Amino acid sequence: MHFKRDDMVKYGTVLAIVIALAIPFLTDSMFILNLLVIMLIFIIFASAWNLLAFSGQGSLGHAAFFGIGAYASTLIAANSGMSPFITIFLGAAVAAFVGILIGLTCVRLKEWFLAMVTFGFAIIVQTLTVSVLAPVTGGWDGIASSRLLSPSIPGYQLIEYYAVLVITIASIAAIWYIMKTRIGLAFLAIRENELEARAAGIDPVRFRLLAFALSAYLAGVAGALQIHHIGYLTPELYGVDNSFWPVTYVILGGLGTLAGPIVGTIALTIIWEGLKATGLTFGRYVIVGVMLILAIIFLPRGLVSLPEQVKDWLKRRKRKEPVREPADN
Amino acid sequence: MDNLGVFLQIIFWGLYAGCIYILLATGLNLIFGVMKIVNFAHGEFLMIGAYITATIFFISGINPYLIILLSMLALIGIGAVVERFCFRPILGTGKLNEIFLSIGLIYIFQNGAAIIWTDEWQSVKSPYDGISLPFGSLSIPLDYILIMFFTAAIICGLYLFLKKTTIGMQMRATSQNRKGAMLVGIDVERIDVISFGLGCALAAAAGTLWIVSGQIFNPYMGSIPAIKAFAIIILGGLGSIPGAIIGGLLMGLAENGAAFLLGGIWKDAISFVILIIVLVVRPTGLFGEKGD
Numbered sequence: 303m304h305f306k307r308d309d310m311v312k313y314g315t316v317l318a319i320v321i322a323l324a325i326p327f328l329t330d331s332m333f334i335l336n337l338l339v340i341m342l343i344f345i346i347f348a349s350a351w352n353l354l355a356f357s358g359q360g361s362l363g364h365a366a367f368f369g370i371g372a373y374a375s376t377l378i379a380a381n382s383g384m385s386p387f388i389t390i391f392l393g394a395a396v397a398a399f400v401g402i403l404i405g406l407t408c409v410r411l412k413e414w415f416l417a418m419v420t421f422g423f424a425i426i427v428q429t430l431t432v433s434v435l436a437p438v439t440g441g442w443d444g445i446a447s448s449r450l451l452s453p454s455i456p457g458y459q460l461i462e463y464y465a466v467l468v469i470t471i472a473s474i475a476a477i478w479y480i481m482k483t484r485i486g487l488a489f490l491a492i493r494e495n496e497l498e499a500r501a502a503g504i505d506p507v508r509f510r511l512l513a514f515a516l517s518a519y520l521a522g523v524a525g526a527l528q529i530h531h532i533g534y535l536t537p538e539l540y541g542v543d544n545s546f547w548p549v550t551y552v553i554l555g556g557l558g559t560l561a562g563p564i565v566g567t568i569a570l571t572i573i574w575e576g577l578k579a580t581g582l583t584f585g586r587y588v589i590v591g592v593m594l595i596l597a598i599i600f601l602p603r604g605l606v607s608l609p610e611q612v613k614d615w616l617k618r619r620k621r622k623e624p625v626r627e628p629a630d631n
Numbered sequence: 632m633d634n635l636g637v638f639l640q641i642i643f644w645g646l647y648a649g650c651i652y653i654l655l656a657t658g659l660n661l662i663f664g665v666m667k668i669v670n671f672a673h674g675e676f677l678m679i680g681a682y683i684t685a686t687i688f689f690i691s692g693i694n695p696y697l698i699i700l701l702s703m704l705a706l707i708g709i710g711a712v713v714e715r716f717c718f719r720p721i722l723g724t725g726k727l728n729e730i731f732l733s734i735g736l737i738y739i740f741q742n743g744a745a746i747i748w749t750d751e752w753q754s755v756k757s758p759y760d761g762i763s764l765p766f767g768s769l770s771i772p773l774d775y776i777l778i779m780f781f782t783a784a785i786i787c788g789l790y791l792f793l794k795k796t797t798i799g800m801q802m803r804a805t806s807q808n809r810k811g812a813m814l815v816g817i818d819v820e821r822i823d824v825i826s827f828g829l830g831c832a833l834a835a836a837a838g839t840l841w842i843v844s845g846q847i848f849n850p851y852m853g854s855i856p857a858i859k860a861f862a863i864i865i866l867g868g869l870g871s872i873p874g875a876i877i878g879g880l881l882m883g884l885a886e887n888g889a890a891f892l893l894g895g896i897w898k899d900a901i902s903f904v905i906l907i908i909v910l911v912v913r914p915t916g917l918f919g920e921k922g923d
Contacts, residue, residue, distance in 0.1 A: 360727045362671075411910060413727060413730070415910060419903075422862070422902070425899055426904060429896055429897060433897070546738075549734055553731050588738065588746070591735040592739060593735075595732055595735040599721060
């Protein structure tokens with residue numbers, strides 16, 4: 303095969319979209335369709351997390367933005383009577399606003415500190431939700447959320463799938479565009495060397511905040527979509543699980559790449575559901591944990607780098623085989 | 632109860648909770664000092680330590696305060712394995728990797744424990760349950776006093792170990808200057824393993840004392856205390872053990888004060904509110920020098 307890399311990416315993208323469009327025609331199972339919707343939502347969520355990580359900021363509290371988007375959208379929809387398809391983006395704007403606020407406290411912080419503050423922030427938001435804000439949010443019991451589409455519409459699940467698919471593709475396209483423009487280059491420069499970025503005239507604070515806002519916005523969209531899809535929301539949304547999943551997806555898929563969150567989410571969803579079929583409960587998490595650690599140690603650039611790694615390995619093997627093989631064993 | 636009584640009660644609760652945090656935070660600090668890594672999964676070692684103590688107690692019935700040593704020894708072993716096979720391969724590959732690796736460890740330990748011991752809440756009954764000593768207008772459970780005593784003893788023991796023994800001195804040397812320590816012939820990788828193991832043993836002690844005092848526990852008990860311990864070492868300054876002790880006590884007091892004034896739900900959140908305020912005002916912590 304003598305494809306150029308760019309061509310491969312182009313054909314891969316087209317193929318992925320075609321498959322995504324065709325899947326509902328290949329299966330009748332509502333279970334699988336539902337699974338796919340959740341998967342798409344988590345692709346948005348993981349991509350949002352990845353965007354922030356792309357600017358060098360690893361958050362451990364993205365569940366906060368996921369949850370804020372969900373709550374804001376639900377409450378706006380309930381009070382104004384607008385369609386969830388509009389409130390999703392309004393709710394996400396609220397998440398983005400909060401993202402800027404939390405970003406302001408984080409701009410001077412790096413690595414562990416940032417991880418700590420974001421993690422703590424998710425807990426603070428959860429506490430607020432169930433205490434001070436309980437009259438509005440329903441406390442621990444949660445509240446009902448209007449559905450994306452009324453279940454009385456025939457084939458509503460199919461329409462919902464395509465709607466979510468469109469939003470997912472639009473989100474990824476937006477991220478692709480951002481990464482390609484000066485903004486993305488600025489993120490990269492700040493991540494690699496903040497001092498040099500500053501010397502080149504990039505204001506790190508402004509771009510850090512921008513990354514926070516964009517990432518929180520997309521996380522908010524994902525949260526709102528999920529909640530309008532399920533039709534119910536509880537403060538569990540702010541849980542540690544929801545903060546850790548995007549990290550796991552992205553690390554497995556490939557940190558800092560556009561395809562990483564997508565590949566990671568799809569691969570892990572398949573593995574996760576496959577393991578469910580074997581009847582494992584806690585064991586599934588143990589396996590995911592082991593996979594995560596193995597990926598960090600042995601495949602630091604994630605699954606997307608796997609073809610390259612294998613090619614490298616084969617090349618090296620071919621070259622060295624006659625000499626090294628006996629000595630190795 | 633009068634106001635003074637309530638005040639003293641809060642202080643005692645704070646000191647007692649503070650003891651657990653001191654042990655956890657000191658362990659984290661020890662690991663950070665030597666290896667310059669932060670293990671977010673540190674609380675999982677607290678949990679495993681607690682379960683080991685509980686299991687030995689349920690089987691043998693000996694005084695749980697005596698099992699603490701066994702539990703600490705077991706955790707030195709587990710810690711050494713985790714250091715050798717998880718953290719050592721990624722040392723120096725970027726700080727974000729440590730955080731991500733910790734997430735993997737959290738998944739493994741929490742759910743591994745749930746497989747072995749189920750995820751039901753459990754409790755251990757202290758042999759001194761129900762015994763209280765009078766202290767002014769209130770009575771203090773004997774267990775709390777024992778816990779403070781054990782914490783003090785362990786911290787003093789650690790201090791002597793670091794000051795007087797050869798390994799302790801090597802640890803301090805490595806923490807001050809890793810390259811320099813290598814140059815004078817210290818096997819820093821061995822020191823890494825020992826420090827990590829010791830840090831985990833301190834977490835096991837914290838877990839043991841926590842459950843012996845009658846707190847219920849399950850496999851997810853460790854995450855929140857660990858994150859708080861992390862907040863404490865930021866408060867006290869990374870790598871500073873006196874900072875960890877003072878920070879631990881302050882955190883215990885603040886938390887119980889907040890639980891009393893704002894309601895129990897705020898107990899966890901308040902530590903992060905404090906943390907965020909401190910980080911915004913003074914990013915190097917209250918006692919810390921400038922970090923790297």
